[in-house]
Amino acid sequence: MISDLVKNIEPFYVMDILERAKELESEGRDVVHFEVGEPDFNTPQEICSAAVQWIEKGYTKYTSSLGIDELRQSVAEDYSRTYGVDVGYERVIITIGSSPALLLAMLTVLNPGDEILITDPHYACYPQIINVARGVAKKIPVYESDGYQVDPAEVKKNIGRKTKAILVNSPANPTGAVMDTDVFRELSEMGLFVISDEIYHGLAYGARVNSVLEFTDDAMAINGFAKLYSMTGWRLGYMIVPKNLVRYVQKLQQNLFISAGSFVQKAGVDAIEKVKKSGRSEAMVAEFDKRRREMINGLSSIGFDIAVEPKGAFYVFVNSSRWSRDSWRLAFDILENCHVGVTPGIDFSDRGRDYLRFSYTTSIDSIREGIKRLGEFLA
Amino acid sequence: MISDLVKNIEPFYVMDILERAKELESEGRDVVHFEVGEPDFNTPQEICSAAVQWIEKGYTKYTSSLGIDELRQSVAEDYSRTYGVDVGYERVIITIGSSPALLLAMLTVLNPGDEILITDPHYACYPQIINVARGVAKKIPVYESDGYQVDPAEVKKNIGRKTKAILVNSPANPTGAVMDTDVFRELSEMGLFVISDEIYHGLAYGARVNSVLEFTDDAMAINGFAKLYSMTGWRLGYMIVPKNLVRYVQKLQQNLFISAGSFVQKAGVDAIEKVKKSGRSEAMVAEFDKRRREMINGLSSIGFDIAVEPKGAFYVFVNSSRWSRDSWRLAFDILENCHVGVTPGIDFSDRGRDYLRFSYTTSIDSIREGIKRLGEFLA
Numbered sequence: 001m002i003s004d005l006v007k008n009i010e011p012f013y014v015m016d017i018l019e020r021a022k023e024l025e026s027e028g029r030d031v032v033h034f035e036v037g038e039p040d041f042n043t044p045q046e047i048c049s050a051a052v053q054w055i056e057k058g059y060t061k062y063t064s065s066l067g068i069d070e071l072r073q074s075v076a077e078d079y080s081r082t083y084g085v086d087v088g089y090e091r092v093i094i095t096i097g098s099s100p101a102l103l104l105a106m107l108t109v110l111n112p113g114d115e116i117l118i119t120d121p122h123y124a125c126y127p128q129i130i131n132v133a134r135g136v137a138k139k140i141p142v143y144e145s146d147g148y149q150v151d152p153a154e155v156k157k158n159i160g161r162k163t164k165a166i167l168v169n170s171p172a173n174p175t176g177a178v179m180d181t182d183v184f185r186e187l188s189e190m191g192l193f194v195i196s197d198e199i200y201h202g203l204a205y206g207a208r209v210n211s212v213l214e215f216t217d218d219a220m221a222i223n224g225f226a227k228l229y230s231m232t233g234w235r236l237g238y239m240i241v242p243k244n245l246v247r248y249v250q251k252l253q254q255n256l257f258i259s260a261g262s263f264v265q266k267a268g269v270d271a272i273e274k275v276k277k278s279g280r281s282e283a284m285v286a287e288f289d290k291r292r293r294e295m296i297n298g299l300s301s302i303g304f305d306i307a308v309e310p311k312g313a314f315y316v317f318v319n320s321s322r323w324s325r326d327s328w329r330l331a332f333d334i335l336e337n338c339h340v341g342v343t344p345g346i347d348f349s350d351r352g353r354d355y356l357r358f359s360y361t362t363s364i365d366s367i368r369e370g371i372k373r374l375g376e377f378l379a
Numbered sequence: 380m381i382s383d384l385v386k387n388i389e390p391f392y393v394m395d396i397l398e399r400a401k402e403l404e405s406e407g408r409d410v411v412h413f414e415v416g417e418p419d420f421n422t423p424q425e426i427c428s429a430a431v432q433w434i435e436k437g438y439t440k441y442t443s444s445l446g447i448d449e450l451r452q453s454v455a456e457d458y459s460r461t462y463g464v465d466v467g468y469e470r471v472i473i474t475i476g477s478s479p480a481l482l483l484a485m486l487t488v489l490n491p492g493d494e495i496l497i498t499d500p501h502y503a504c505y506p507q508i509i510n511v512a513r514g515v516a517k518k519i520p521v522y523e524s525d526g527y528q529v530d531p532a533e534v535k536k537n538i539g540r541k542t543k544a545i546l547v548n549s550p551a552n553p554t555g556a557v558m559d560t561d562v563f564r565e566l567s568e569m570g571l572f573v574i575s576d577e578i579y580h581g582l583a584y585g586a587r588v589n590s591v592l593e594f595t596d597d598a599m600a601i602n603g604f605a606k607l608y609s610m611t612g613w614r615l616g617y618m619i620v621p622k623n624l625v626r627y628v629q630k631l632q633q634n635l636f637i638s639a640g641s642f643v644q645k646a647g648v649d650a651i652e653k654v655k656k657s658g659r660s661e662a663m664v665a666e667f668d669k670r671r672r673e674m675i676n677g678l679s680s681i682g683f684d685i686a687v688e689p690k691g692a693f694y695v696f697v698n699s700s701r702w703s704r705d706s707w708r709l710a711f712d713i714l715e716n717c718h719v720g721v722t723p724g725i726d727f728s729d730r731g732r733d734y735l736r737f738s739y740t741t742s743i744d745s746i747r748e749g750i751k752r753l754g755e756f757l758a
Contacts, residue, residue: 100636109382258476
């Protein structure tokens with residue numbers, strides 16, 4: 001009665017950490033959270049006000065399965081302003097978060113048994129989403145010493161008869177790496193269909209972030225409002241797809257999800273038009289950059305070796321093999337001994353036992369406190 | 380670059396009707412809508428107020444992947460009050476609508492090639508959701524002359540080596556049929572895993588509606604807030620699953636959807652606690668019942684033969700072969716000639732060319748006007 005698919009889903013190891021952290025907190029312990037991949041900022045007031053206003057107006061019905069035109073247009077214009085690309089709004093499809101958008105992408109492109117290339121390390125959910133579409137995730141290792149840049153030659157070597165696409169993520173979870181423009185261009189011109197997870201766009205610190213749509217229209221960009229606008233609990237994402245795929249994705253959306261939320265979509269319009277366009281989101285980005293520096297300097301000061309500093313998202317992914325070759329154990333030891341939550345690398349990589357991920361989605365003071373405790377424990 | 384899955388998705392024929400209806404309206408025509416499967420009522424004020432309050436409190440982050448305990452408890456208690464069943468809240472999983480819940484159900488139960496029994500006619504999306512899980516929908520015909528009741532003997536005959544489950548829907552879309560208690564019990568005791576789509580529960584007119592959980596705990600109940608609480612645009616649903624499946628569904632949810640919306644879940648609590656518990660939802664049900672009578676009597680008066688009257692949901696599904704053996708053409712002829720939108724039966728059934736679906740999600744006046752126009756056109 002239980003499908004092989006769900007039997008074989010890997011657990012999120014970080015969830016075990018999170019649960020134990022909550023237990024410790026309920027016992028009165030003060031836990032520093034470096035394990036959470038969610039911005040700690042409030043959703044900006046303009047966005048909340050829009051939602052309230054549209055709820056009060058009774059804007060609470062299904063929308064078109066593609067999303068409301070107003071939001072599709074805002075997204076298209078935002079991509080045009082940010083990347084200088086001309087994206088017709090009719091290529092934008094609004095979704096209930098970027099995860100469902102990724103699922104729609106996989107189901108649209110993959111036949112059972114088709115391969116899709118992903119990096120290792122990668123966002124924890126990619127292989128499972130690919131599995132649901134009955135595709136095969138083929139992993140291309142990227143290395144700390146290269147700043148986690150993808151090697152196009154390595155990608156080429158891995159393209160086989162069954163390879164349908166490559167899934168890229170820049171800025172990346174868990175590494176914080178931003179893909180070099182030349183690398184991204186080369187990957188986009190290889191004849192492989194590119195699915196680009198752009199959910200961390202906007203969260204970059206000094207690095208130029210490219211959209212796949214700067215290099216080709218024959219690709220999918222997946223994005224959402226969760227990270228940049230602190231809207232994780234709103235469930236709002238989108239995808240920009242080639243014109244000839246819109247109708248296919250739409251039919252899937254109609255059947256699987258009907259439409260994204262109505263007043264939530266209206267709030268998304270104000271996220272782009274009032275928060276981002278006015279530059280209001282930059283204050284949050286500046287604050288993340290300060291935290292990033294604090295985290296990088298702190299980790300270096302207690303003996304972590306950060307070969308190339310992460311330039312985007314809100315993560316630092318570092319080798320911890322100096323202290324243990326089992327970072328899952330190490331993460332638990334850290335939590336139990338000094339009440340600091342960190343994510344074991346096995347959630348993201350086949351080589352994960354040597355790595356830990358640190359999120360800087362917490363205050364400067366918390367980062368300092370966490371680093372201090374960690375330093376004492378590891379020494 | 381396009382998967383066979385999406386190439387083979389059947390379109391929603393009603394969408395063609397809806398689009399043409401909107402064109403006519405933009406040309407200034409007055410269109411009566413019997414094609415829409417969405418309550419026309421506003422979301423009750425208590426629910427809207429709860430959402431506004433929780434947005435203003437900043438309750439806008441991810442929740443646990445299973446949903447907030449408060450809502451899981453409200454759902455469990457609601458099932459207990461309504462059906463006299465004891466459902467532990469830990470078996471309740473909150474989802475981003477009942478459609479994603481159906482997808483989670485299929486992915487949890489079906490291996491590729493496994494069969495699941497559904498009725499014919501059926502909700503338009505079932506076969507596509509089953510396809511996404513690479514299952515095979517095997518159809519059991521139900522007949523107007525039997526009031527669209529499922530024949531357990533027919534079900535038994537269709538159980539084969541690959542049959543994993545049966546998907547039932549009472550009250551049903553598109554027929555409005557409510558399954559007899561004896562039939563439901565027999566289906567639940569056949570050794571087949573039952574997935575029960577209970578999204579129209581609460582919308583019944585004089586008939587006793589059963590939950591599958593009255594007959595067995597080894598089943599899944601799928602439900603949501605869209606229909607009974609007029610919350611279509613909120614995207615909030617849930618599933619109640621056997622204890623041993625909770626962890627599997629949770630892992631899928633973490634990977635595919637992360638969690639349902641946060642303040643939307645809080646609003647769901649007030650839907651149950653303030654709207655349903657107080658009996659406030661009954662006024663809407665009484666109004667639907669009046670419309671149902673109006674629609675049934677109206678259709679009968681202009682020559683439609685309604686063998687057994689529908690007792691739930693908000694649909695009447697009737698044979699139209701007296702006028703045409705191609706109800707898709709007929710639906711368009713009706714729309715063009717008298718500006719009444721109706722849904723062609725091919726969206727729901729292999730025998731659909733002989734049927735039309737009428738929704739009574741519009742006012743009594745509109746129903747009268749639509750029936751008048753329809754009567755004149757068909758005569």
